[in-house]
Amino acid sequence: MAVYTDVQDEALRAYLADYDLGELVAFRGIAEGVENSNYALKTTKGDWILTLYEKRVEPAELPYFLGLMRHLAGRGLACPEPVAGRDGQALRELAGRPAAICTFLPGVWPRRVRPEHCAPLGTALAELHLAGMDFAGSRPNTLGPAGWRPLLEACRDSGDEVRPGLIAELDATLAGILAQWPAPGTLPVGQIHADLFPDNVFFLDGPQGRPRVSGIIDFYFACSDLLAYDVAVCLNAWCFEPDFSFNATKARAVLAAYVARRPMSAQERAALPVLCRGAAIRFLLTRLFDWTHTPPGALVTRKDPLDYLRRLRFFAGIEGDSALGL
Amino acid sequence: MAVYTDVQDEALRAYLADYDLGELVAFRGIAEGVENSNYALKTTKGDWILTLYEKRVEPAELPYFLGLMRHLAGRGLACPEPVAGRDGQALRELAGRPAAICTFLPGVWPRRVRPEHCAPLGTALAELHLAGMDFAGSRPNTLGPAGWRPLLEACRDSGDEVRPGLIAELDATLAGILAQWPAPGTLPVGQIHADLFPDNVFFLDGPQGRPRVSGIIDFYFACSDLLAYDVAVCLNAWCFEPDFSFNATKARAVLAAYVARRPMSAQERAALPVLCRGAAIRFLLTRLFDWTHTPPGALVTRKDPLDYLRRLRFFAGIEGDSALGL
Numbered sequence: 001m002a003v004y005t006d007v008q009d010e011a012l013r014a015y016l017a018d019y020d021l022g023e024l025v026a027f028r029g030i031a032e033g034v035e036n037s038n039y040a041l042k043t044t045k046g047d048w049i050l051t052l053y054e055k056r057v058e059p060a061e062l063p064y065f066l067g068l069m070r071h072l073a074g075r076g077l078a079c080p081e082p083v084a085g086r087d088g089q090a091l092r093e094l095a096g097r098p099a100a101i102c103t104f105l106p107g108v109w110p111r112r113v114r115p116e117h118c119a120p121l122g123t124a125l126a127e128l129h130l131a132g133m134d135f136a137g138s139r140p141n142t143l144g145p146a147g148w149r150p151l152l153e154a155c156r157d158s159g160d161e162v163r164p165g166l167i168a169e170l171d172a173t174l175a176g177i178l179a180q181w182p183a184p185g186t187l188p189v190g191q192i193h194a195d196l197f198p199d200n201v202f203f204l205d206g207p208q209g210r211p212r213v214s215g216i217i218d219f220y221f222a223c224s225d226l227l228a229y230d231v232a233v234c235l236n237a238w239c240f241e242p243d244f245s246f247n248a249t250k251a252r253a254v255l256a257a258y259v260a261r262r263p264m265s266a267q268e269r270a271a272l273p274v275l276c277r278g279a280a281i282r283f284l285l286t287r288l289f290d291w292t293h294t295p296p297g298a299l300v301t302r303k304d305p306l307d308y309l310r311r312l313r314f315f316a317g318i319e320g321d322s323a324l325g326l
Numbered sequence: 327m328a329v330y331t332d333v334q335d336e337a338l339r340a341y342l343a344d345y346d347l348g349e350l351v352a353f354r355g356i357a358e359g360v361e362n363s364n365y366a367l368k369t370t371k372g373d374w375i376l377t378l379y380e381k382r383v384e385p386a387e388l389p390y391f392l393g394l395m396r397h398l399a400g401r402g403l404a405c406p407e408p409v410a411g412r413d414g415q416a417l418r419e420l421a422g423r424p425a426a427i428c429t430f431l432p433g434v435w436p437r438r439v440r441p442e443h444c445a446p447l448g449t450a451l452a453e454l455h456l457a458g459m460d461f462a463g464s465r466p467n468t469l470g471p472a473g474w475r476p477l478l479e480a481c482r483d484s485g486d487e488v489r490p491g492l493i494a495e496l497d498a499t500l501a502g503i504l505a506q507w508p509a510p511g512t513l514p515v516g517q518i519h520a521d522l523f524p525d526n527v528f529f530l531d532g533p534q535g536r537p538r539v540s541g542i543i544d545f546y547f548a549c550s551d552l553l554a555y556d557v558a559v560c561l562n563a564w565c566f567e568p569d570f571s572f573n574a575t576k577a578r579a580v581l582a583a584y585v586a587r588r589p590m591s592a593q594e595r596a597a598l599p600v601l602c603r604g605a606a607i608r609f610l611l612t613r614l615f616d617w618t619h620t621p622p623g624a625l626v627t628r629k630d631p632l633d634y635l636r637r638l639r640f641f642a643g644i645e646g647d648s649a650l651g652l
Contacts, residue, residue, distance in 0.1 A: 006437055007437065008437045008438050009434050009435075009436055009437055009438070009529075010438070012434070023531070024434065024530070024531075025432045025433075025530070026430075026431075026432045026433060026434065026528075027434040028356050028357070028358060028366060029356065029357030029358050030354050030355065030356065030357055030366075031354070031355030031356055031357045032354060032355050040354060040356075040366055042373075042432070047368075104352075105352075106351045106352045106368070107351075107352060108335050108338070108350065108352065108353040109335075110335055111332055111333065111334045111335055112334050112335070112336070202352075203335075204350070204351070205349070205350075
């Protein structure tokens with residue numbers, strides 16, 4: 001379910017009158033996405049995506065997200081580019097919500113990740129990081145290490161209902177992660193996507209039928225943090241099989257393509273195992289929070305937090321970066 | 327939520343290879359629709375809708391639905407036209423489901439019905455009925471009068487939990503409707519849409535900015551039944567305000583435009599009040615069934631059956647057709 005706010009057709013027409021996008025041709029809700037309401041919008045000038053920002057997005061942070069997308073698109077990255085209205089403003093209001101129109105990106109996200117997706121992903125991630133280097137904005141990672149302990153506290157009372165002993169295991173694991181976390185200034189920092197899951201990356205067939213990245217979407221967790229942490233998110237999101245076994249071929253492909261475009265320092269490589277544990281506990285904790293705080297009848301798909309316990313335990317056994325495929 | 331079955335990208339490519347639709351450009355789930363999984367599909371040859379038929383659609387009935395759409399589109403009606411594969415077949419299989427690709431229709435469905443929508447709706451409904459006259463197929467209305475008593479029985483044990491006394495009221499009302507229902511052979515019969523709600527009718531701006539119908543979709547309740555019953559469904563679906571007051575201006579606009587294209591007999595006009603009661607109880611009963619048979623945690627939006635009790639009670643007080651706006 002990805003349409004939370006419905007848009008009256010008169011309101012839509014009035015909204016579009018503020019743009020130079022031609023006449024309205026079609027308007028359909030998009031099923032993908034869980035945080036915001038997304039509509040596929042077709043006008044006589046082309047295809048666009050209209051997004052209404054829902055409660056989980058902080059309005060004050062929207063200028064950062066939209067500014068980053070504009071910056072990255074201007075650097076040639078295939079990401080949604082916010083479209084300004086006639087007054088030059090991209091961030092507007094529709095149906096009582098902050099709203100924006102962005103360019104439509106072609107492609108299909110991979111329902112099942114194949115090894116051939118992984119090198120293009122690694123290249124695209126490195127290009128995203130490089131393109132963001134001269135972006136002037138910044139945003140703290142609200143779901144980074146400083147946010148994990150409060151999330152765990154919020155799950156303390158009911159977390160063991162999901163699995164007996166879960167909270168004690170997470171207490172110990174989180175303490176270990178935070179103790180090993182890279183000190184400020186030791187690793188390169190920049191604008192990271194922070195949520196680069198397969199459903200946020202579109203592919204099309206390139207030469208010889210090999211997949212190429214045609215679009216990276218959903219920058220609404222983007223923030224300023226360790227670049228290598230974004231790599232760790234991808235290793236979590238792209239390199240585990242449905243049975244939770246770690247596919248080192250995929251990991252090697254992501255990493256090799258990434259470092260070919262943006263070389264990683266020895267410190268970054270050495271930090272990868274703890275960054276992977278951090279990324280695993282981040283998704284585990286937000287899923288656990290949603291799981292324990294969502295009323296049973298609510299119209300959202302709750303994702304199983306224990307999927308990330310499996311990943312967390314795998315990464316807990318890794319010491320060097322060699323086992324990750326580098 | 328309108329994507330129940332996810333489609334692997336390799337399976338999609340293999341499926342598209344059976345068509346002459348060019349190369350895949352984009353593929354997004356559509357949020358609208360509750361019975362089937364719908365995807366917006368873009369290829370180098372244009373925009374299409376891919377539908378996977380889910381459990382509530384009987385596979386044996388799909389040739390009727392697709393054949394009717396092909397027939398109506400061939401007669402010039404703006405409805406989805408099934409696209410045949412290279413072997414001439416439109417009904418195929420994808421991801422273990424029956425599946426078909428249809429043409430994409432422009433337009434926006436009206437979130438709030440205005441009087442200006444009603445005349446174009448009436449005209450389009452009459453054109454649908456006329457275009458269907460020479461269609462060779464037929465399908466009984468499984469949610470018609472013969473189906474209402476079984477539906478009510480299936481709700482008997484838990485229906486009063488929705489509202490005390492509801493089942494007794496429906497028993498009495500249904501008996502009255504069935505006693506007054508037009509005898510076979512007295513009213514014209516043809517192919518009807520049977521579910522022509524606002525979200526199944528797309529509009530675009532026509533001359534002078536007046537809305538014109540650009541598409542009628544979702545023929546998966548279509549059947550062979552009284553043409554005037556389809557009018558009664560529209561009076562239920564288009565002519566009540568959010569406070570459940572009946573808007574006679576809208577009803578008059580629907581009816582006047584309809585009869586201008588397909589004149590109704592005196593018997594049809596006289597039958598409209600009981601047909602309206604029938605349409606109201608049909609949607610009340612299917613909603614009540616879903617309400618009482620859907621587990622509380624299920625990921626579907628349950629629609630309030632009592633919305634149709636309000637309509638049913640309004641139509642119960644109508645004797646002639648004059649109060650309906652004719």
